[in-house]
Amino acid sequence: MIEVQNIKKAFEGEEILKGISTVFPKGQTNLIIGQSGAGKTVFLKCLLGLFRPDSGKILYDNDPYSSLSDEKQRELRRQMGMVFQGGALFDSMTVEENVMFPLQMFTKQSRLSMMRRVKEVLDRVNLAEAQQKKYPVEISGGMQKRVAIARAIVNRPKYLFCDEPNSGLDPQTATVIDNLILEITREYDITTVINTHDMNSVLEIGEKIVFLQNGRLEWEGDKNVIFKTDNKAVTEFVYSSDLFRKVRKAQLQGL
Numbered sequence: 001m002i003e004v005q006n007i008k009k010a011f012e013g014e015e016i017l018k019g020i021s022t023v024f025p026k027g028q029t030n031l032i033i034g035q036s037g038a039g040k041t042v043f044l045k046c047l048l049g050l051f052r053p054d055s056g057k058i059l060y061d062n063d064p065y066s067s068l069s070d071e072k073q074r075e076l077r078r079q080m081g082m083v084f085q086g087g088a089l090f091d092s093m094t095v096e097e098n099v100m101f102p103l104q105m106f107t108k109q110s111r112l113s114m115m116r117r118v119k120e121v122l123d124r125v126n127l128a129e130a131q132q133k134k135y136p137v138e139i140s141g142g143m144q145k146r147v148a149i150a151r152a153i154v155n156r157p158k159y160l161f162c163d164e165p166n167s168g169l170d171p172q173t174a175t176v177i178d179n180l181i182l183e184i185t186r187e188y189d190i191t192t193v194i195n196t197h198d199m200n201s202v203l204e205i206g207e208k209i210v211f212l213q214n215g216r217l218e219w220e221g222d223k224n225v226i227f228k229t230d231n232k233a234v235t236e237f238v239y240s241s242d243l244f245r246k247v248r249k250a251q252l253q254g255l
Contacts, residue, residue, distance in 0.1 A: 001026045002047060002159065002191055007056030009042055016042045018215040019056070026061075027189045029182050029205040031196055034212035035237060041163075043212065044195045048161055049077055060159065078106050081152030083162040083181075087144040089136040089151075095122070096132050099151045106155060121150040125180060142173040146180070153184060160185065162194040166201060178204045199238065202226065211237065 002024040009017040016039050024030040032040050045051045047058060049065060057064045060076060068076065089098050096118050103114045122132050125146040131139055136147070145165060152160060162181060166174035182205045185192040194201070202209060206223035211234050219231045226238060 001061055002193070003057075003059040003062075004047075005057040005059070007046060007053040007058060009046060009051060009053050016215050017046070017053070020212070020215075020217045021056075022210055022217055022220060024191055024193055025208060026191045027186060028192070028207040029185050030191070030193045030208040030210070031202060031206050032193065032210050032212065033196060033202060033237070034218075036197075037214075038212040039215040040195050040212055044161060044163060044193065047193060048080060048082065049073065078155065079158040081155065081157035081160045083145070083148045083152045083160070083165050085164040085167050087136070087141075087148040089144060089147060091136055094133055094135055095127070095139070095147050098136070098147055099154050102151060102155050117154060118150075121154050122147075124153075124184070125150045141168055142176065145169065145173075145177050149177075149180060149184065153188065156188070158190055160190050160192040162192070162196075164196055164198075165194065166196065166198050171200060174198065174200060175204060181205065 004020055004022050004024075006019045006021050007017055008015065008019055020043065032043060034040050042051060046053050052066075057066060059065070063072075063076075065073065065076065090101070093101070096115075099118045099122060100114050103109055103117060107114075109117070119132075127143060127146050127150070131143060136144055139147075148165075160181075165177055165181065169177065178201050181192060181194070184190075194205075196202070203223050206226065209221055209223065209226060210217060211219040211231075213233050219229060219234045221229065226234065229235065
């Protein structure tokens with residue numbers, strides 16, 4: 001679980017986050033949505049520890065990050081997995097080597113032990129053994145995202161962060177990736193936070209949704225109530241999406 005208590009963050013006098021408070025439950029997919037410039041990326045980087053809030057607190061399983069020693073903060077960061085936008089795989093490394101990289105950086109396991117763990121997570125994300133020896137350029141975008149997920153979970157993280165994990169994917173592949181993230185979140189009982197603009201993801205896996213507007217938490221709920229809210233900012237955001245327009249068009253054609 002991650003608890004956020006009234007965090008604020010400014011750059012060069014411009015306040016980007018204006019007092020956000022929320023809770024991201026463990027074992028659920030927690031989505032951050034909002035228009036460009038709403039503060040989503042800065043918020044995610046604060047959760048990752050890349051930015052330090054100017055005020056307020058972020059607690060990881062009830063431990064305030066700011067109160068932890070340097071050693072404890074490093075240990076906490078090792079418990080975080082990250083799926084970057086675009087995958088961010090190393091082109092010069094094979095799929096196996098990409099996934100093994102965090103183990104080499106943060107553990108002292110034997111190579112045999114690392115290889116076993118790499119195979120375990122690659123099998124878990126349903127990547128065929130024939131693909132595991134290839135380089136990223138030799139596999140599809142969807143497979144690259146699977147590799148990025150495998151790399152993010154190889155160290156058995158307590159917290160998983162995903163930045164636009166469906167960027168550049170076709171809708172069918174995006175749904176597969178969404179469901180894979182949901183399955184892994186529940187299977188490993190981790191706290192997953194996803195920064196996304198994809199309304200398909202919201203409707204597929206939005207177990208907890210946080211909507212930001214102008215650096216503030218404007219609304220929170222889940223996929224079952226987002227279409228029912230009377231919050232004007234949320235409805236404008238949802239109804240302007242390509243997905244909603246397609247659904248509405250289909251409804252009108254069915255009349």
